[in-house]
Amino acid sequence: MDKILVHGGRRLAGTVRISGSKNSALPILAAALLTKETCVISRVPDLSDIHYMLTILSELGCEVERASGVVTIKAENVDTEAPYDIVRKMRASVCILGPLLGREKEATVSLPGGCIIGDRPIDLHLRGFEALGAAVRVQAGNVKVLAPELRGSIINLRGKFGSTVLGTDNVMMAAVLADGTTVIDGAAEEPEVVDLANFLIAMGAKIEGAGTRRIIIEGVKELHGAEHEVIPDRIEAGTFLVAAAICGDGVTLIRVEPKHLLAVTEPLAQAGFDIESGREKITIRPGATRRALKLDAHPYPGFPTDMQAQMCALLATTDGISVVTDNVFPQRFMHVAELKRMGANIELQGPTAIIHGVEKLGGAPVMASDLRASAALVLAGLHADGITEVNRVYHIDRGYESIDEKLNALGAEIERVKV
Ligand code: EPU
Numbered sequence: 001m002d003k004i005l006v007h008g009g010r011r012l013a014g015t016v017r018i019s020g021s022k023n024s025a026l027p028i029l030a031a032a033l034l035t036k037e038t039c040v041i042s043r044v045p046d047l048s049d050i051h052y053m054l055t056i057l058s059e060l061g062c063e064v065e066r067a068s069g070v071v072t073i074k075a076e077n078v079d080t081e082a083p084y085d086i087v088r089k090m091r092a093s094v095c096i097l098g099p100l101l102g103r104e105k106e107a108t109v110s111l112p113g114g115c116i117i118g119d120r121p122i123d124l125h126l127r128g129f130e131a132l133g134a135a136v137r138v139q140a141g142n143v144k145v146l147a148p149e150l151r152g153s154i155i156n157l158r159g160k161f162g163s164t165v166l167g168t169d170n171v172m173m174a175a176v177l178a179d180g181t182t183v184i185d186g187a188a189e190e191p192e193v194v195d196l197a198n199f200l201i202a203m204g205a206k207i208e209g210a211g212t213r214r215i216i217i218e219g220v221k222e223l224h225g226a227e228h229e230v231i232p233d234r235i236e237a238g239t240f241l242v243a244a245a246i247c248g249d250g251v252t253l254i255r256v257e258p259k260h261l262l263a264v265t266e267p268l269a270q271a272g273f274d275i276e277s278g279r280e281k282i283t284i285r286p287g288a289t290r291r292a293l294k295l296d297a298h299p300y301p302g303f304p305t306d307m308q309a310q311m312c313a314l315l316a317t318t319d320g321i322s323v324v325t326d327n328v329f330p331q332r333f334m335h336v337a338e339l340k341r342m343g344a345n346i347e348l349q350g351p352t353a354i355i356h357g358v359e360k361l362g363g364a365p366v367m368a369s370d371l372r373a374s375a376a377l378v379l380a381g382l383h384a385d386g387i388t389e390v391n392r393v394y395h396i397d398r399g400y401e402s403i404d405e406k407l408n409a410l411g412a413e414i415e416r417v418k419v
Helices: 022-034 048-061 091-104 123-131 164-176 191-202 234-247 258-270 305-315 334-341 371-383 403-409
Strands: 002-007 012-017 038-042 063-067 071-073 106-110 133-141 142-146 154-155 181-185 207-210 212-218 228-229 248-254 273-276 279-285 294-297 319-324 345-349 352-356 365-367 386-391 411-418
Touching: 002 371, 012 142, 012 234, 012 403, 022 038, 022 071, 022 091, 022 164, 022 191, 022 234, 048 063, 048 091, 071 411, 091 106, 091 123, 091 142, 091 164, 123 133, 123 142, 123 154, 133 365, 133 386, 164 181, 164 191, 164 212, 181 352, 191 207, 191 228, 234 248, 234 279, 234 305, 234 371, 234 403, 258 273, 258 279, 305 319, 305 352, 305 371, 334 345, 334 365, 334 371, 371 386, 371 403, 403 411
Parallel strands: 012 248, 038 228, 154 181, 294 319, 365 386
Antiparallel strands: 002 386, 002 411, 038 071, 063 071, 106 142, 133 142, 181 212, 207 212, 248 279, 273 279, 319 352, 345 352
């Protein structure tokens, strides 16, 4: 198991190229199950979560080829039951349910357990499948969805924490091959949902309204092969913006979509940083002052829960009192205890972190608990005195393509050590 050593105190400057989006690529790869024809998906990031998804697709019987970010998938004949051993490693495996149900009218995966960022049910996904006419059975840890036929329906996918991203993806993927029209109300508006819809449209699906709260899908008889380029990863981009805010002297992100990042760049500007956005690029420079922030994570277009931990790392050394609330995953604060071990002054009150900015953090051995928490610890280490040793680094490799190499190219000093 690798660990990462961050030598604090280096300044970052220069240009970093943003990779394709993990959370777009995962459901888009699964959507290739909807046709017997070949799909070619480019700008697929090289991440362990992507590797798991490709393994699941191969195990289901797809022919899968991958060469420098381009994945070719042909799903001529497919099984409908995903192997537990791989599925248990990644919660996003649930997004094979929708396309398998759409195409084969049945699918089985193991029911995802809770995870470190909280209890993560799939009741809304299942509610959507039932509305399309599927029976749902939970047996021996597996969930099986089965429908003699799928019929278009009106479905509300809003839950108590707002919309569901993978739930919207899943229901949309099943509904494209249903009989008649499906209306998804309370749909997730995330850019990753729009990216999936665009891929499905390229495959011959009829979808309107992706990116709004109401998506309308007119079922078609079959889909065909298509080519698609995945959108830039707005969370990887946001993470580099925060790294540059913590210890940068001018960093430019390229191949990024600035309009997907407004909920991150606006608070950074409010905190005193100088942000300049152009076509596919964003530059961040230090401003004259730094200010504490009040942040509330909400579904898109709100401030993303996936950026909450990284922002806590920045605010830990920002003078004043910052207040950060996560309304999407109220328990997603495992990074707080680790940041406190580095000298941060943070108090947790339910879904809210109250952060009293300190001048400096100190390097310490810390434990990564999930993907974004590990990124936050690396970022905190960039500015800390001494060495921060981030253990269980496999979490970070699930969602960041070569984060250590990219940060080192900007001037950081990060070592990856095999243990
Ligand atoms: N929820 C339910 N019932 C459901 C589904 C969700 O109550 O059936 C709740 C969740 O427990 C949570 C909220 O609704 O409180 C939102 O969850 P959502 O379903 O939107 O999350 P997801 O689709 O499982 C995706 C991303 C996450 C990201 C969330 C929120 C992928 C592969 N994952 O998860 O990404 O945090 O949306 O934006 O797209 C990450 O990349 O680090 C990550 C965790």
